[in-house]
Structures are given as structure tokens and as C-alpha cells.
Amino acid sequence: MNIHEYQAKQLFQQYGIPVPDGKQATTPDSAGLVAQDLGGEGWVVKAQVHAGGRGKVGGVKLAKTPAEVVEFSKDMLGKRLVTIQTDSAGLPIHSLLIEKIYPIKRELYLSVLVDRASERIIFIASAAGGMDIETVAHEAPDQIISVQVHPAAGLQGYQCRKVAYTLGLKGSQVKALGKIMQGMYDLFLAKDASQIEINPLIETHSGELMALDAKINFDDNAVVIHPDILAMKDPAQEDDKENEAQQFGLNYITLEGNIGCMVNGAGLAMATMDLVKLKGGLPANFLDVGGGTNIEKVCEAFKLILSDKSVKAVLVNIFGGIVQCDVIASGILAAIEQVHVTVPVVVRLEGTNVEQGRALLSNTGLNIYAADDLAHAAEQVVALAEAL
Ligand code: GDP
Ligand code: MN
Numbered sequence: 001m002n003i004h005e006y007q008a009k010q011l012f013q014q015y016g017i018p019v020p021d022g023k024q025a026t027t028p029d030s031a032g033l034v035a036q037d038l039g040g041e042g043w044v045v046k047a048q049v050h051a052g053g054r055g056k057v058g059g060v061k062l063a064k065t066p067a068e069v070v071e072f073s074k075d076m077l078g079k080r081l082v083t084i085q086t087d088s089a090g091l092p093i094h095s096l097l098i099e100k101i102y103p104i105k106r107e108l109y110l111s112v113l114v115d116r117a118s119e120r121i122i123f124i125a126s127a128a129g130g131m132d133i134e135t136v137a138h139e140a141p142d143q144i145i146s147v148q149v150h151p152a153a154g155l156q157g158y159q160c161r162k163v164a165y166t167l168g169l170k171g172s173q174v175k176a177l178g179k180i181m182q183g184m185y186d187l188f189l190a191k192d193a194s195q196i197e198i199n200p201l202i203e204t205h206s207g208e209l210m211a212l213d214a215k216i217n218f219d220d221n222a223v224v225i226h227p228d229i230l231a232m233k234d235p236a237q238e239d240d241k242e243n244e245a246q247q248f249g250l251n252y253i254t255l256e257g258n259i260g261c262m263v264n265g266a267g268l269a270m271a272t273m274d275l276v277k278l279k280g281g282l283p284a285n286f287l288d289v290g291g292g293t294n295i296e297k298v299c300e301a302f303k304l305i306l307s308d309k310s311v312k313a314v315l316v317n318i319f320g321g322i323v324q325c326d327v328i329a330s331g332i333l334a335a336i337e338q339v340h341v342t343v344p345v346v347v348r349l350e351g352t353n354v355e356q357g358r359a360l361l362s363n364t365g366l367n368i369y370a371a372d373d374l375a376h377a378a379e380q381v382v383a384l385a386e387a388l
Pocket of ligand 1 (some may be wrong): 020044052053055060097100103104107131199212213214
């Protein structure tokens with residue numbers, strides 16, 4: 001689960017990580033008032049969306065007067081922001097973060113995440129902040145340092161000093177960085193985060209360190225035991241179809257292709273998508289209807305798939321283990337009728353009662369193609385999607 005920058009910065013403050021003076025606003029007038037209240041010589045207006053890369057596309061603007069803050073806020077609020085990290089539809093801007101401007105001497109990078117290879121929490125830091133870390137890793141890998149935290153020992157002072165020296169920090173800054181890293185580590189553990197990223201962490205002209213940006217991801221499997229974090233969820237920033245799927249216990253992810261996929265089991269869904277691609281097609285979605293599939297779930301799954309207008313054909317790939325194939329076949333027929341499916345549907349069934357299931361699907365007069373094996377089913381669905 002993601003949260004907004006302004007929420008992440010509230011958490012930072014609770015954990016002793018310095019952030020710029022600022023406040024969230026949801027209207028242009030209140031944004032102007034926030035700027036006046038904050039005082040100072042200039043303000044930054046930041047679009048609150050669950051994506052980075054805002055700076056390059058007008059989602060972060062520097063204002064010299066409160067009137068300019070109001071003007072920029074009018075430009076941004078109610079619009080959608082398309083960044084390198086969003087899809088082509090972008091994300092809606094419903095709120096802004098207004099902050100005092102701080103003079104930047106240097107932009108650094110600091111993040112903490114779980115490294116699956118070493119099975120440890122690691123810190124990643126770089127003196128090349130401001131740009132995205134993947135680019136730094138690609139172009140100047142020697143500029144990146146990482147330290148692994150031993151779970152029993154916790155974050156050690158020498159590890160923080162190593163990062164500080166690599167970042168070129170001196171004197172009291174070394175201690176300040178240690179405090180920031182310890183705050184990140186404590187926050188990470190206390191709230192079951194999966195990543196905390198500060199990009200940029202700035203050094204001001206007076207030598208202070210401050211988190212200018214803040215991004216936190218939380219472990220979806222743990223968020224249920226953190227009601228304070230769950231309360232920060234903003235469904236407007238998430239895919240409508242993915243939200244709806246969650247309500248029906250379906251595991252759905254929107255993709256960019258034109259072949260809708262309905263599969264039971266995440267592994268089988270991955271294999272099905274691979275096969276569709278191998279045969280020259282592009283899946284429109286990942287959809288795992290789960291083990292205990294029933295007619296309602298199959299109907300909802302069809303509705304979800306077909307609400308995506310780019311879907312030209314649907315591939316159903318169900319393995320009848322616990323659920324019997326004839327039950328699935330009846331479910332598919334009911335769904336096609338209820339949902340008024342007009343695109344061709346290729347069905348591959350395998351498992352218990354497969355013969356009865358196939359019999360139900362043949363000669364229905366509907367646009368259903370019963371496939372006997374998966375490779376053939378994938379070929380068929382790709383051909384049907386291309387034909388339209
Ligand atoms: P992102 O592009 O979505 O990652 O948004 P950031 O919060 O990282 O802001 C992008 C860039 O805007 C930063 O790297 C800074 O260069 C600039 N910026 C953001 N806030 C301030 C500020 O308070 N003062 C100044 N001078 N620049 C800022
Ligand atoms: Mn950033």
C-alpha cells in the first residue's frame with residue numbers, strides 16, 4: 001500500500017526525521033493561506049499523487065508569492081498528472097503539499113528496503129540524489145553504497161558513519177544522518193514498511209539535512225494490523241478495477257494488451273500470460289479467480305475483464321481440482337448470459353469432470369471456443385483478437 005508524501009512526512013516527524021515546514025491543502029485559497037501562515041520568501045507547491053517523477057512534468061512548482069501559490073494550485077487541482085511512473089491516464093490531483101522553500105546545496109539519495117537476496121533490511125545511499133536511483137545504478141554504479149542490517153544487532157553506528165562519509169558529510173552532519181537512518185529503521189519496523197525512500201535528502205546551505213521528498217510503501221499483508229496506516233489509504237489513487245476486484249476476492253491487475261485472461265491460481269495465470277505472449281498476443285490483465293471459484297465470482301471476473309474496452313477476446317483457463325469442470329462450465333455460461341459477453345471466449349478446461357464440462361460448452365450457439373489443450377487455446381485467442 002502507498003501513501004501520499006504529506007502523510008509520509010507526518011510519519012517522518014514522529015520518528016525524528018527533519019522535513020520542511022509545510023501543510024496539505026485541497027483548495028487554491030487554502031493553499032494561499034497555508035503559504036501566508038508558513039511565512040518565508042518562497043513556497044513549493046507539490047501535487048499529491050502516488051507516483052514519483054512529478055518534478056519533470058509540472059507536479060512540483062516554485063512560487064515567489066502567496067498569489068502565485070494560489071495560481072499554481074488552480075492549475076494543478078482537479079487535473080491528472082502523468083509521470084514516468086504512472087500509466088498514460090495518470091493519477092488525479094486532489095490535494096497539494098505547500099512547503100517553505102529551502103536553499104539546496106546538494107541533493108542526496110537515501111532509502112531502506114528489504115533485500116530479498118540477502119534476506120536483510122538494507123539501506124541504499126548515493127550522493128547523486130534527485131534523479132531516479134535506477135538511472136544512477138545504470139550510469140554510475142560506483143556512486144551507490146548499501147549496508148545490510150543484521151536483524152539481531154539492529155542498525156549500528158559504524159554503518160551510519162560509513163554511509164555519511166560516502167555521502168561526503170562532515171562534523172555534526174554525520175550524527176544528523178545517523179539520527180535520520182535510525183528514524184527510518186524504527187519507522188520501517190514499527191509500521192511494517194516494505195520501502196522508505198527519501199529522494200532527495202537535501203543538504204542546505206547552512207549544512208542541515210532534510211527530507212525534501214518522502215515515499216513509503218507498506219507490506220499489504222501486514223497493513224491490516226496497522227489501522228493508522230490503513231486510514232491513510234486513498235482509493236482515488238488506485239486502479240478502479242483493481243479496487244473492485246479486491247471486494248470480490250479476485251486478484252486482478254490491469255495490463256496494456258487486448259486479450260482478457262481468466263484463470264484460477266496465480267501460477268497458472270502467470271503461465272497463461274506467458275503462453276499468450278509466446279503466441280504473439282498481449283494480455284489485457286492478470287486475473288486469478290482463486291481456488292474456490294463459483295458462479296458469482298466468474299460473473300464478476302467477466303464484468304471486470306469486459307469493462308476494459310480494449311479487450312477483443314477472452315481466454316478462460318481453469319484447472320478443475322477442487323472445483324469440478326462442469327460447475328465451472330455452467331458458471332461461464334451463466335456469466336456470458338448475465339454480462340452479455342459479445343467478444344469471443346476461448347475456454348480451456350482440464351481436470352475433474354472435464355468431459356461433462358466440455359459437453360456443456362459445445363453447441364451453445366454462443367461465441368465460445370472450447371480448446372482441448374492450452375497451447376492451442378492461446379493460439380486461438382491470439383488469432384481471434386487479431387481478426388477483430
Ligand atoms: P518527484 O519529482 O516526484 O520525485 O518530486 P520531488 O519532491 O523529489 O521534487 C522534485 C525536485 O523539485 C527536487 O529534486 C528539487 O530539485 C525540487 N524541489 C522540491 N522541493 C523543493 C524546495 O523546497 N526547494 C527547491 N529549491 N527545490 C525543490
Ligand atoms: Mn523525489
